[in-house]
Amino acid sequence: MRLSTPRRLRRLAVPLVAACSLTxxxxxxxxxxxxxxxxxxxxxxxxxxxxxxxxxxxxxxxVRHDAKLYRAAIRHSxxxxxxxxxxxxxxxxxxFSARIASTGWMNGRGRWAVGENLGWGSGTQATPRSIxxxxxxxxxxxxxxxxxxxxxxxxxxxxGAPAGSNGGATYTTDFGS
Numbered sequence: 424m425r426l427s428t429p430r431r432l433r434r435l436a437v438p439l440v441a442a443c444s445l446t447x448x449x450x451x452x453x454x455x456x457x458x459x460x461x462x463x464x465x466x467x468x469x470x471x472x473x474x475x476x477x478x479x480x481x482x483x484x485x486v487r488h489d490a491k492l493y494r495a496a497i498r499h500s501x502x503x504x505x506x507x508x509x510x511x512x513x514x515x516x517x518x519f520s521a522r523i524a525s526t527g528w529m530n531g532r533g534r535w536a537v538g539e540n541l542g543w544g545s546g547t548q549a550t551p552r553s554i555x556x557x558x559x560x561x562x563x564x565x566x567x568x569x570x571x572x573x574x575x576x577x578x579x580x581x582x583g584a585p586a587g588s589n590g591g592a593t594y595t596t597d598f599g600s
Contacts, residue, residue, distance in 0.1 A: 460472035460473045460476055460551075460552075466550075466551050466580045466592065467493075467578045467579075467580055469551040469552075470551040470554070470555060470578050470580070470594070470596075471486075471488060471576065471578055473551055473552060473555040474486065474555060474568055474576070474596070477555065477559060477568055477569065478568070478569060481569050483569050483570075483571050484571065484574070486573055486574060486575055486576040486598065487574065487575055487576070488575070488576065488577070488578075489528070489575035489576060489577055489599060490577075491523075491526040491527060491528040491577070492523065492526070492528060492575060492576060492577025492597040492598070492599055493577035493578065493579060493597075494526045494577065495519075495522045495523045495525070495526050495528070495577055495579075495595075495597050496577040496578055496579030496595040496596060496597045497577070497579030497580075497581070497595070498522065498579065499513070499519070499522055499579060499595045499597075500579040500580060500581035500593045500594065500595045501579070501581045502514070503541075503543075503581070503585040503593050503595075504581045504582070504583040504584065504585055504593050507585055507586055508585055508586070509541065509543065509585040509586060509593075510541075511539055511541065519537070519539045519597070520537055522597075523537050523597055523599070528599060534600075535599065535600055536572050536573070536599070536600040537597065537598060537599050537600075538567040538570065538573060538597075538598040539567070539595065539596065539597050539598070540558055540564045540567050540568070540594075540595075540596045540598075541593075541594065541595055541596075542554045542557060542558060542564075542593075542594045543584050543585055543591060543592065543593040543594065544557075544584075544591055544592065545584055545590045545591030545592075546590070546591070548591075549584075549590070549591040549592040551580075554592075554594050555568075567596075567598055570598065572600040573598040573599060573600055574599070574600060575598070575599045575600075576596055576597065576598050576599070577595075577596070577597045578594070578595075578596050579594070579595045579596075579597075580592055580593070580594050580595075581593045
């Protein structure tokens with residue numbers, strides 16, 4: 424399973440500033456046990472359920488689905504699979520914040536914060552439970568998942584892996600405040 428280094432961007436009255444981090448490991452959390460997230464539903468719905476279970480377990484309010492963030496996320500997951508790469512920046516060099524901005528999500532917002540987690544796996548490592556567990560065991564990804572500033576999310580899951588195998592699934596989660 425591969426995870427990306429998470430990124431968070433914030434715009435106040437100045438240009439965009441990026442920060443990256445990926446260190447440490449966290450203990451397993453209650454959301455990894457049997458939960459209502461085990462119900463047979465779509466992968467994106469299951470992923471959202473698991474993320475919100477983690478947020479609740481850590482005293483953070485849940486995030487809700489956002490259609491524009493979903494568009495940015497699903498387009499990126501599909502692009503990574505089709506063009507066989509794995510990165511926050513597109514093949515053309517566009518940053519993830521530009522992908523989000525292209526959906527109109529940032530229009531009319533004086534202040535905003537966005538973040539992104541990426542992951543892919545094959546076989547049992549391609550399940551929502553495995554991807555969310557891996558993110559929770561990575562300090563930077565965990566910080567995005569549990570960031571109380573984020574209130575909305577887009578979850579894009581594409582069939583296939585960006586490299587190395589034909590099977591699997593590729594995940595993009597775009598968070599917004």
